Amino acid sequence: MSFASQGFCPEIVQALEQCGYRKMTPIQQKAIPLARKGHDILANAQTGTGKTAAFALPILQSMVENPQPRSRRHVRGLILAPTRELAQQVADNVRQYHQFLSFTSAVAYGGVKMAGQAKALEAGVDILVATPGRLQELMEMNMVSLAQVEYLVLDEADRMLDMGFIGDIQRIRAQIKLPHQTMLFSATYPPKMKQLAAEMLKKPKIVAAGEENRTADTVAHVFYPVDEDRKIELLSELIGRKNWQQVLVFVNYKEHADAIAEELNRDGLATGVCHGDRSQGNRRRALQEFKEGKLRVLVATDVAARGLDIQGLPHVVNYDLPFLAEDYVHRIGRTGRAGLQGHAVSLVGREDELTALQVERMIGQKVRRVEQPGYEAKQRDQLVDKLHSKAAFRDRKGRSNRATADQSGAERQLRLRQAVKARLKQR
Numbered sequence: 001m002s003f004a005s006q007g008f009c010p011e012i013v014q015a016l017e018q019c020g021y022r023k024m025t026p027i028q029q030k031a032i033p034l035a036r037k038g039h040d041i042l043a044n045a046q047t048g049t050g051k052t053a054a055f056a057l058p059i060l061q062s063m064v065e066n067p068q069p070r071s072r073r074h075v076r077g078l079i080l081a082p083t084r085e086l087a088q089q090v091a092d093n094v095r096q097y098h099q100f101l102s103f104t105s106a107v108a109y110g111g112v113k114m115a116g117q118a119k120a121l122e123a124g125v126d127i128l129v130a131t132p133g134r135l136q137e138l139m140e141m142n143m144v145s146l147a148q149v150e151y152l153v154l155d156e157a158d159r160m161l162d163m164g165f166i167g168d169i170q171r172i173r174a175q176i177k178l179p180h181q182t183m184l185f186s187a188t189y190p191p192k193m194k195q196l197a198a199e200m201l202k203k204p205k206i207v208a209a210g211e212e213n214r215t216a217d218t219v220a221h222v223f224y225p226v227d228e229d230r231k232i233e234l235l236s237e238l239i240g241r242k243n244w245q246q247v248l249v250f251v252n253y254k255e256h257a258d259a260i261a262e263e264l265n266r267d268g269l270a271t272g273v274c275h276g277d278r279s280q281g282n283r284r285r286a287l288q289e290f291k292e293g294k295l296r297v298l299v300a301t302d303v304a305a306r307g308l309d310i311q312g313l314p315h316v317v318n319y320d321l322p323f324l325a326e327d328y329v330h331r332i333g334r335t336g337r338a339g340l341q342g343h344a345v346s347l348v349g350r351e352d353e354l355t356a357l358q359v360e361r362m363i364g365q366k367v368r369r370v371e372q373p374g375y376e377a378k379q380r381d382q383l384v385d386k387l388h389s390k391a392a393f394r395d396r397k398g399r400s401n402r403a404t405a406d407q408s409g410a411e412r413q414l415r416l417r418q419a420v421k422a423r424l425k426q427r
């Protein structure tokens with residue numbers, strides 16, 4: 001189905017041509033006609049499905065059809081995103097979509113000075129993309145008012161809940177005074193999301209980009225069993241030997257990100273890091289250099305890399321499997337986009353085996369295991385057999401990403417840290 005069939009104004013059609021969009025993606029085909037009719041939307045769509053256009057284009061078209069004068073420090077459309085990077089990315093897309101219209105948009109997130117953002121909001125904007133924390137700060141200082149918001153979008157709503165933004169979202173919503181259209185986009189749909197949706201949405205239309213929690217069909221998944229203390233070595237060898245040119249590496253701990261990057265740089269692989277301890281400018285620069293190909297490898301934590309759109313990313317590596325199998329889907333969502341072949345590699349340590357099984361269940365396929373010669377994991381087969389036995393799986397409680405609630409997670413962190421240190425010392 002083409003965009004033309006949706007009756008978008010010539011300026012939007014021109015912008016989409018400039019973006020190179022020819023056909024609508026499945027989520028766009030399903031969500032756009034319903035959003036254009038003004039329905040609230042509950043959309044199950046992971047990163048890379050074209051969800052930004054799915055919510056932004058109907059809003060822009062509706063604004064074209066119902067023009068309103070801009071008033072000082074007010075916004076008409078509010079898009080909430082969990083992280084700075086995602087907010088910036090959504091704002092960049094929105095700006096592209098309205099580039100031939102006389103609309104204005106702005107982005108607001110923490111970690112940078114408020115003055116510039118306040119200035120951008122002074123005259124009022126048609127669309128504001130913001131993280132919940134910074135938006136509240138701006139509201140408290142009367143730099144922005146939500147009294148005239150007509151469109152509200154929660155992007156990556158599941159991640160906002162995971163990050164503890166539920167209170168912020170409720171406070172923000174309480175400031176919206178006009179009847180408004182709400183669209184909630186989420187890659188996963190846990191019970192607390194259902195509750196939030198029930199609170200926020202009026203007779204929502206439910207749309208899904210594909211089966212829940214399934215990764216793109218164009219992604220080839222591979223597990224490399226390897227002992228924990230040899231992961232760095234294997235990673236460096238895989239990237240070098242197989243000549244992977246653009247590799248996003250996920251780690252569970254930011255401490256490891258720095259150590260791994262240091263090690264890869266030492267091996268001659270230009271590597272940057274993107275995690276919460278780095279300044280906003282630093283993260284943005286690393287991401288930009290990675291996108292431009294100046295950096296061959298980017299080592300990132302989940303939160304920092306959440307939702308990032310890196311066009312045509314060929315390789316995603318899980319240095320550790322994520323604590324929660326559903327995060328595997330989020331991470332891998334960055335490769336195999338828009339029909340391109342993607343490659344999802346996971347270094348599976350002994351401690352990762354249980355999660356590896358959960359990942360296979362979640363994506364609905366058995367993942368190919370490749371033993372890299374020289375890195376065969378010791379006595380792993382026995383362990384895998386044991387885990388595959390039903391009782392072991394039934395009794396497992398699942399891992400948690402809350403360190404305080406998960407003693408084994410804390411122990412593992414310590415062990416991993418020691419392993420990284422030990423490897424660095426050996427050099």
Ligand code: AMP
Binds near residue numbers: 020024046047049338
């Ligand atoms: P998103 O899921 O919104 O982050 O979009 C993922 C990527 O797909 C972005 O790079 C978009 O620019 C791109 N995209 C969105 N819609 C389309 C489309 N209809 N055709 C081609 N690319 C698209």
